[in-house]
Structure formats: structure tokens, C-alpha cells
Amino acid sequence: MSVGLEHYLVLSAVLFCIGLYGALTKRNAVIILMCIELMLNAVNISLVAFSRYVVPTLLTGQVFAIFVMVVAAAEVAVGLAIILAIYRGLTDIDASNINLMKW
Amino acid sequence: MLANYGLIGLFFIIVALFSLSMPIIPIVLRYLKIVPSHPGPVKNSTFECGVETIGKTWVQFNFHYYFYALVFLAIDVLVVFLYPWAVQLRQLGLFSFFAVLVLVFIVVIGYVYAWKKKVLEWK
Amino acid sequence: MMPNLPMQAVPPDWPGGYWWHWLFFSILLIAFVVIMVMGAIWIERRGMGRMQSRLGPNRTGPFGLLQPVADAIKVLLKENIVPDSADKLVHWLAPVIAFAPVMMIFAVVPFQNGALLADLNIGILYVVAVSSVATLGVFMAGWGSSNKYSLLGAMRNVAAVVSYEMPLVLAIVGVVLVAGSLSMNDIVLAQDIPFILLQPLGFLLFFTAGCAEINRSPFDLMEADSELVAGFHTEYSGMKFAMFYLVEYAEAIAISAIITTLFLGGWRGPVLPPWLWFIVKIFIVFFFMVWTRTTLPRVRIDQLMALAWKFLFPLALINLFITAIQVLVWPDALPWGLIIVNIAIMVILVVVWSKFFKLGWGRLEV
Amino acid sequence: MTTTELMTLKTEPFVLNFGPLHPSTHGVYRMRATLDGEVVLDIEPVFGYLHRGIEKLAEERTYTGFIPLTDRLDYICPMSNNLAYCLAVEKLAGIRVPERAEYLRVIMAELQRLVNHFIAVGTFLNDCGAFMTPVVYMLREREKILDMFDMVCGQRLTYNYMRIGGVGQDIPEEFLPALRKFLGTTPRFIEEMEWLLKQNEILLARTKGVGILPRDTAINCGISGPVARASGVNRDLRKADPYSIYDRFEFDIPTGEAGDCYERYRVRIEEMRQSLRILEQVTKQIPGGPVRAEVPHLIRPPRGEAYAHLEAPKGELGFYIVSDNSIAPYRCHVRPTSLINLTALREMVRGWKVADLIVIFGSIDITMGEVDR
Amino acid sequence: MKFERYGIGIIKGMTVTIRHLLRHPTVNQFPEQRLNVSRRTRGNELIWSREKCTGCATCAKTCPQGAIEIVTATNAENNKYEVETYRVDTGYCIQCGLCVEACPYDAVFMGYSYERAKYRRGELVQTNDELLESPERPASGYYHPDIAGKLPVQTLLVDKIVEKRK
Amino acid sequence: MEVGSDREYIYKSSELDRHEGQIIEELKASAGESIPDPDAWLDEEVRRNIVLTSLDTVVNWSRRSSLWTAICFPACCAFELIAAEGPRFDLSRFGMEILRASPRQADLMITAGTLTWKMAPVVRRIYDQMAEPKWVIAMGACGISGGIFRSSYNVVPGYNKIIPVDVYVPGCPPRPEALIYGIQMLQKKIAREHPIPDPPRLLQKGKQA
Amino acid sequence: MGLAAAYWIMAVVAVLAALGVVFLRNVFRAALSLVLCFITVAGLYITLSADFLAAVQILVYVGAISVLIILAVMMTREVQQGSPANRLKIPAFIVAAVVLGIMIYTVTATSWQVASAAPLAPTTVPLAGKLFSESGFILPVEIAAMLILAAILGAIVIAREK
Ligand code: SF4
Ligand code: SF4
């Protein structure tokens, strides 16, 4: 059976949901960040797959994927910076304990 | 084009097998008693100039390394844009040149900021 | 053309020959890397010996040529120690992960016109991408050994790789600008004038950054004997250590091959058959590395960083735009006259920029 | 994982052992270094890995029988140790040394200084990371001098050449020609060494301004030798308190200002030049005559004590001997140069990087045999 | 620290190493080529002469090591005092030469050879006849100028270098 | 962060030192007799088939042509070892210029110097941590018997109290030539070893494991 | 055929690696697992004829982002057992499963208008045109640069010591 668009989309969905599950359940902030990266990757797969199968000559999906990567990079940079900043103060990266924003 | 990547993929399989076999051969030879193996508590302990390690070995590190990685990440993303531009510069012409100039300029602001804030200095 | 190697007879797209092509090049590349590494070790030990007014190994085989073989067999049959406190899986996988990417680099290096495993369109980008994976192996080794020296070595390695990736990649962009292609084969074909002359600054940057990326002296901080015992592979013995050793030299050969391809005109050259030219050029570049290793002291980690971020990186950016302007002005082919101009630009830039930054920082108040 | 109290430490400092068997601790020195990432917060030296009880052994050896042990004190420059010990015993027993012997002693001491500085500079550069090359060149030059030592006393490292009241044997006739030849080639070699690394940017960056030892600290810690002179302490026992016949020769004492690693390196190189200068003069002036005073085989110095010191290559080396009129010293104490020079190490390295720790340590130039005794 | 010299120092250093590459190495390939060691060399084993030795044990007393062990006995036949055992433990001896210096009868010499490695600790202890002079065990000229005169001239590295550079 | 002279170490020096002292005492107590020289091979004469013998030859050739030295330089003899590594005697001819600071990668320990009791556990540990096969050359009088410091209270009378020694090189210090001669003797010894096990022995041991 | 095989291998590896990220308790290994996942995704891009993007994926994700993540892992404590789950396990699983179900249903129920044209083979050149020509995405590119700049500044400001 030849591989088609659906395959990629299903794979993307599976990866996305694994990432989602991880992001929701994990207490370690770094792991949460990793799961978010996973989700972004899943989205990228579907973007590229659409680009390949729906508009094979336009590449718009790939351009989008590049932008998603830029966003992902920015997100990781800032996210880890925040984690480290919090960690420095609290010696702890347990997301459920970070309640500085509560009042 | 995919044929080429097929070659690369197949080559990767060979390389993976080859490099995996390298640590595996001694293990096989060990069962043939050609490679000696006499593990012991001292032999398998950490080497630290002949004395016992003080404290734990997985230490939590100083994060000045992090800033370099940070700036690196940002600029790495920039480079992604530079490559297609570099290939096509002759066709794209002056417009793209200025586009990239602006692009680089924007990111360089961040770099200069990092320099000025002494982030690039090792402390 | 010179009498062709069989490899020339198999163009990459030849439909019937696909599998043959793959098999031939796979074996060839592995043999090439292993033999070149042995040659490199021999050159390093003999050359270094002679530069130190000694002889170097000369008892094993003629001129000590079999010394690397002896080392290899011995190391293969050495005991294999995994520390109890190590992260065993990571410790075990690290040399494999360090080794595989280095081998993969050679897949796109042309030995002769069209004689390469796969002429990728993104050739050089592929090289950069694949080589960045190799860092991970070092990192895993340092982390997995549960040894403080290893950890320090690995940390230094990450810092160095992270810093030197930038000038390296930007120097390549300069070459790509002139060549107008990412394919390694096309880059060689574009070098009617070797790019070392058109891009002297780029070459300087690439060579420095390349040496730093692969931990060659004077940037060999991560296995600095005099500080960190043996750096990240302190805990490795037997074949796994040999793999790191192999990786070290294979990386050096890889960087030499890339420098040859990007800057020295690859396989192009008069009289000799192309593949021989290629090998000769690789060894020349490698010899240069041995030479610097023999002569130069090691830099310190903060100086390493300063050099990358404050010297190489800005110069790489400037180089990039100068090249872009030149390419825009002379879109067809760069004239010979530019050689002198570019060398002058390089000298001026190096001298002027040297005034701008401080190489490292001194004492900290603790 | 539930603590939320603030912690002041941003990262954990960790402890790393350097030594005892570390490639660049020059023997078996051990430092427990407390690091924060790459920065050295503190070091704690651990001594005694080579404590062989030499001072105690002196009490059961005869006065002559102790000379071989002094060879093993600072094993890079045994001649100087021999000499210092002999000076002390001669002072104690009031023995006069013949003229020719004095000249021979100066020759040996100065050659020994050259040997020591070759090794010191070579290993220092090696610690900076110049892979083996400087050491190997220096070893080659050292071999030339060792040849000459071998010629006069039959050993390459543990000479046992000085005797109380002179030297062991007269030099063979081929010695002085060899020495002249050596004096002819060495200045060129030193120049070559300077070409190799003296102006090297990396070396400058690694050593200039690194590990500064302020003049006051140097004096307070009692530091001597090239390390002190690099910090601007103009004290050289050859001039300050001339022993043997050093007052007859003309030479300068190179001093530095900055007191950093580079200055120490430079001072050593300059001292080599001065040693060559002294040797030139010695070879011209050397008289004939006996080389050993008439001394009984078993010396019994009168009751009393004596301290003699000299400018060893590493600094002030002293022997303090108490005699109870028996054939063995009652008590012998060595003022070890290396140990005292090492006292300032902690002050010098704090705040520098790990790599600097090694460089600074190398620039002090110690021998563990002398530190631990 | 500024990057002052723009690499001139580096280039200078590189010229030195490359010149050494072209220069003749100073290596003495030991097992094939042998250096003539010093005529006064204090080699690894003592040489003892049974004829000259009177058994006065001065050497044993002088030795800082106690490496020499002498057992003397009166020979009943010709009523002579002679040495029964003369044992030197080369593993203890530090080649200081004090025994040679002290012997009033010139009966003990330093050895001229140095290749004396052994597989067994026990083989390092030598008694009586093993200590005598033989072609494999020549005596050195340490404190014996007469012997020194007959030994070959020492090879000097200085000579070699001077020759090569001319 | 305040790191003055009054700063507390992360560790307790006194405790560490006491612990070390304990180890030394234990070692002292256990090191009564000298470890016998591993010299059985001198008398041994084994008949083996040609394949195994030639395999042995190859393996032994490789082992003896690349003896990498572990760093163990306690005292003065080290300088003759270094001189042997140096340009005049040049151990690199035998493929030995590689000094591995990490014992994991070394084959040969040249005990260049006096061993004190404080140092003994360290050397012992390094020796234990070396990967097999490994050899030891006792260099100098100190390595053999404690040498000039034999009567000192703090010196181990010979390395063979602590680790098995394959070759003894007398001298104080031995000339570099003497050391090279000793190394060649070790190479001869290695050439006589049988690294490839006989099939019967193989089966037998396999069962045990 | 080959393409299908490649797809299936990489899909399986990617899913396993992703599961590893979530379920491995050793954070360092989880990070390595993430890297493996990134690499397989790059392989998937190649099967989708996006060669440039694959290289970029490895360059950015494997070469940079994962280094950053691993550094962050090493700078935080509790690496060995540092990935515990919170109490939301079951609700989170339900949410994820429901989302997955909906998505798979949508994907399979929709009939996608798959174009039959062959994909552009080397994508670098057309991408350059897309990104940098006057009619291309030049504005988003500059905005992306602004985003990077903001990220650098923000991260430095946040993480820098006083
Ligand atoms: S040479 Fe020295 S140690 Fe050896 S036996 Fe003679 S006096 Fe004793
Ligand atoms: S001193 Fe001379 S004569 Fe006396 S016992 Fe010793 S060797 Fe014999």
C-alpha cells in the first residue's frame, strides 16, 4: 500500500497527542518544554505533507514550516531562560510548585 | 532526487551496522576468552587521579554555557535563511541583498546587545 | 581525462547500477576512512616525531607503517570497562553516535568528477547538519561516564561546538555565494580559481573554526591532557576508546576533505589522476593541522569563546557581505584581480579587528 | 521536590581532585580544587605523597653517606643540593675548600641551573598545552649537559659529586672542550626557543597577567628564586650573600615587574643567559690544583649548628645541621625551595580557570621530592 | 589580553618546528646503535676482585645502603683470613660509588654495563663469582683512572650537533 | 559568593584524610609478603597447534608494539623515563610515546620512583583500574626494594609488595638505555604469552561461567 | 516501495521516540529520545521531498535546540529520576485520546484534494525565490528576524544575573 497524505496526517496526529499528553502530565518544566517541541514538530509534519500532496509546486507549506521552526527556536530560548531563572530562585523546576503567578 | 537520499539512507544502514559492530566484536571475543574481563569494584569505580571521588559525579553545572547556546540558537536560525539566498543571489539580485542586509542587521542588534551586556564574556 | 577509476563508470543515476553503486561506494567509503585514518595517525606520529627531532614509530613494518595496525589490534583485544556508576546505555551508545555521523559526511564528498555516493543538492548543508550530530556523541560520553573530568570535557566541547558552528557555517555561505550551488560536486566544478584565493578570509575562518569544531590543537580543550586527564573519554577503554580515537582522526580527515573540496579545488589538478590529487590535498591540509598541533599552546576556554564570538563571527559576517557585493558586481565569474584585493581586505580586517576585542577575561573575584 | 525556599547558590561548586597521579602536577602533588563550572573557587593542597623521611634518614647516615640522599631531594638539580649540604657541613666543621674545587662547584651549579630552567620552561610550556614540543627540545639540550655530568661523575641524574671539602674527582681532560662547545651552541638554542614560543599570541594570552603574585605577598610568603624575582624582588643569594666564589664573576640578576606567569618564564630564560655568562668566565679563569681538601674519612664536626644557604635554581635552598660530634648529624633540616614557593599558590589561583590553575602551578616550578622530602 | 601581534608570533613558531622537520634527528637507536657511556660511569652492578679483596669490610661499612654483605672466615688449611661470601643486592644498590671510593685495596669497581634488567627479584642478588669481572661485565673507571684510560671515549651529543650544523 | 579563607569546604578535609589513613593502614596490614613474580612462563613449554600459535604471534606482536604507558611518576626516576621518551633515546620508536593519563587506556605501568605508604593506595588503585592485559616494570632501586629509602618509616620496600612486577630494572636511576633494555625484555615476555585460549580450556571455562 | 518502507520505519521510530520522551524517567535519556525523534522527522521530510527543510530540521533542532535542552537538563537537578507525572494522568490521557480520535476521524473522513503533480525536486532554489523575491514572503522573514531578536533580548534579560 502506497503512502499517502493520510498516513502523514495520522502520524502527525499521534505525535501531537503524545506531546499533548506529556505536556499535560509532566511536572518537570524541561520535559514539558520538550513535549511542546514534539507538538510543534508534529504540526510541521502535517504542514509539509500538505505542501507535498496538495500544492506540490508551491512550497508554501515548507515556508510555513520554516517559520514554525523559527518560532520554536524562539520559544525554546525564552522558555528555558524562564525555567532557569525560576530554578535559580527556587531550586526547583516542578511546574506544579511554581505558583508565583498566583495571588 | 529521492534516489540519492535512498543511497544515503542505505549507506546509513551500513554505517550504523559497522559502527555498532565495533563495540560488539569485543563482547563476542570476550565470550571466546580472547578479550580478558575481570571486573571488580575498584576497577569499575570512577577514575579520579587515583583517589576516591569527592561528592557526586553528576554535578549541576554553571550555566554560562547557556548564553552561548542561546545566541547560537538565534543565529543558527538566521543562517537557515542565508543558505537559499546565497545559492540564488545572482538571480535574485540587489533587492534580496538589501532584504538580507536588513535581516542580518536585525539579528546583529541582538548580538551587539549581548556583547554590550557582557553576555559573551565568560564568567 | 586521466584513466578513470571504476567509480567514474558508474554515474549516480545509472538505473541498473543503483545497487552496485551503493555497494561499491559503501565499501569504498568505509575502507577509505579506515585507511585514511591509519595514514593520518602515521603522519601525525611520524611527522610530529620528526618535528620534535625524534623519529617516531619505526619498528613495526617498514617505516613503522604498521604501527596503527598494531594499535588497532591491541586496542581491540583490551578489556572493556564500564564504570559501575555510569549511565550504561548512554556510555555504550556514545562512541557509536559519535562515529556514525562522521562516516556519513563522506557520503557527499566527491573523489572525482561525479564520483561520490550521492550528489545531493544540499550537499554542503547536509555536511553541516550531519556533523552537528557528532557533538551529541561527545556529550553522551561525558555525561554517561559519571566522571568529573569527562563532564568538564563534554561541557567544554559543547561550548566550543556551539561557538564555532557559526563562523564555520557563515564561511561556507561565502563559498556558496561564489559557487552558486550547494552541491559539493558543483562547488568543485566552479573552482576555476581555487576559492582559497578568492576567499582567503573565508578560508582562514573555516580552518580555524574547523579545527575548533573537531578539537584539534590549539583548541583541543576537551581532551586537554594537562588539565583534564583524557577529557571526555577518560573512562573509555578498549574498542570504545578506539572508536573515539578513530572519530578524532576521521573528523580531522573529514574537515580536511571539506576544506579541500571547498577551498582547494577538490580533485582538480594537473598531471596526477583526480582521486590522487584529492588524497594528496587532504594530507596536505592534515599535515598543516599536525604542524599547528606541534607548535601551538592550547587556548583557554574563555579565550576560545572570545575568539569565536568577537573575532571570527563578525569577520564572517563582513566577509559574507563583501562576497555578496563582489558576486553582484561580477555575476558571471570573479576576475583574477580580486585575489589581491581580497587578500588585502583580509589582512586589513584581521589587523583592524584585532584592536576591537579582548581575548578572554582574567581573574574573577571569588 | 517541594522546597520553595530561596537558595543563594546559583550553581553547585564541586570538588575535583588534581593529582596525585595527574599528568601535570609534576610528580605527586595533589590539589582538591573546588570549582564552579570552570572557575577555581579554592584549592586545598594535599602533601606527603612523596614523604620519604630524608631528614630523618640523615640522622642515621654518616656525613658523607648523606650526600647521595641530597641528590634525591630536588632531583632536577642534585648538584645544587649536594653543594648546599657540603657548604653547611664545611661551615660546621670549618673546612676550607681548594680553589679549583670552588671553580668546579660553580661550573656544576651553573650547569645545573641551566638544566633546571630547561626543564622548568619546557614543562611550563607543556602545561600551557604546547604538545610535547618545547619539552622535547629542552630535553635535548639537557642531554648535552647530562653528558657532561655523566663524564665527571658517572651518573646522569644522581650525581653524588660534591664531597665535603671539595668535589669527588677532578674533571677529565675532555670536559672543558666539551663545555666550550656547549657554550658555543646554547645561545643559539635559547634564541630558537624564543622564536618558538616567546611571542606566540596564544602563549601571551595564556600567561600575561595570569597568576599575578604581588611583590608584598612574595616577600611575606618567603618566596625566593625566579618566582620572587619575577615579582620584582631583587634578591639573589649569589649577589646578596655571595657564597663560594660568586663574587668574582660578573653577571646580572634579571628581575621582572608584573609577577605573572609570563614574567616568570621570561626571567628563567634570562637567567639561562646569565648562567652562560658565568660559565664563560669560569672556563677562562679556572686554575689547576687539588680538588679536595684533606678531610678524614669519617668527619666528626665539633658540637654546634650551622645553616648554609645558596641560590638554587628554584630559589633559596638551605641546610641546617646540628652536630653532636658524632659521625652522623644530630639533626638536619632542609629549607626546601619548592615547598615555600608553593605557599602562595592558593592566593594566586583563586578566581582563575582550571586551565590557568595548571599554568600557574607549572610556572612556579616545583619538585615534589623537595616539597615532601 | 589583546590579540596584539596578529599571528606573527605564531608564524615564527611554525618556522622553528618546520626547520626541525628538515633537520637530522638526534636519536640514538638504542639496541642497534649504542652510545659510549662515560668512562667513569657507575653502571648497574659492582665488580669485585677476589684476589685483591682482603675482607676488611670497609665497603660494607661505607655503603649507605647496606647492600654489601660480607662473610669472612679463616681458612683452616693455610691459615689465611679470606672472604667466604661477598654478596651484593643490586636491588638495593643505588650506584653511589661510595664503596669504590672507600675500598683501601681497590678491590671493588663500578660496573661499566647497564643492561641488567631481570625477570625475577631473586636474580638481582649476586654472590661471589657472579661478581667477578668478565667480558660481559667490564669494570668502569670510576675512581680508577688507569681503567678509565682504556675505555672508549664518551659519545657527546654536543659533538654530534656541532658536526651536523656545520 | 563569599569565598574567603574562612570559607567552608564542601567536604570535610579531616574526614577525608582519616578515611585515607584507614585505607593506608589496611593496605599496610595486608601487604606483608611480596607478591610473587609472574614468571611461570619462563619455564613453561606448551605445545599448541599452528593456527593458534600464529594467531598468538599476531596478537602478541600488536600488544608488544604498542605499549602505552600509564602515568605513574612519583619521583626522580621519572626524569630518566622522560629522558627515555625524549629526543635522544626516543621510546616512540617502539610506539610508546603515548602516555595515557587515564589508566583505562594504558597497558604498561613503569613505576618510576619511590613509593610511599601514602601513595601506595593510589598506585594500587591506578593499577587496578588499568584495563587488562597490563604489565608492570619496576624501575630503579626504589621500585625494586625501596632503594635508598628502604630503611625509612614511610617507604614501601618495593612495588612488588603491592602489585605484581614483570621486569625489574636496577639502577638509581637506570639509564634510559637500561630502561629500554628492560622494556625489550618485557616485549620478549609478551611474545611468549598465549592470549588465544585453547579450545578445551575455552569450553571448560565457558561451562563455569 | 522504498518510500513506503522508509515511511513506516521512520514513523514507528518517531512514535517510539516520542513515547520515550514522555515515559522515560531519566531526563537525559528523554532528551536523547527527543533528538532521535527530531532526526526521524527530518527523514520524514525527505520522504516528502523537502530536502532543504530536512537539513534545516537537523541543523536547528538537533544542532541547536537539543543542545540547549540538554544544557538545561544538566543545569537542573534530579536528572536520574526527574520526570515524574502529576496527578492529572488520567484526565490528560482522556483528553489526549479524545483529541487523537477526533483528528484521526477528521483525517480519514475528509477526502483531500491530492494534486497529482510531481513535487519540485531540489527545493532550495524555489524556496529562495519564495522567501526573498519581491513577490515572496520577505515581510514574514523580517518579522521572523524581529522575533529572534526579541527572543535573544528577552532570554538574556530573563536569565542574566543581576
Ligand atoms: S655503590 Fe653505593 S649503594 Fe652500591 S654497594 Fe656501593 S656503596 Fe653501596
Ligand atoms: S673494602 Fe675492598 S678490600 Fe675491603 S672488603 Fe670491601 S672490597 Fe674487599
Ligand code: SF4
Ligand atoms: S631509584 Fe633512585 S632515582 Fe629512582 S626514584 Fe629511587 S632514589 Fe630516585
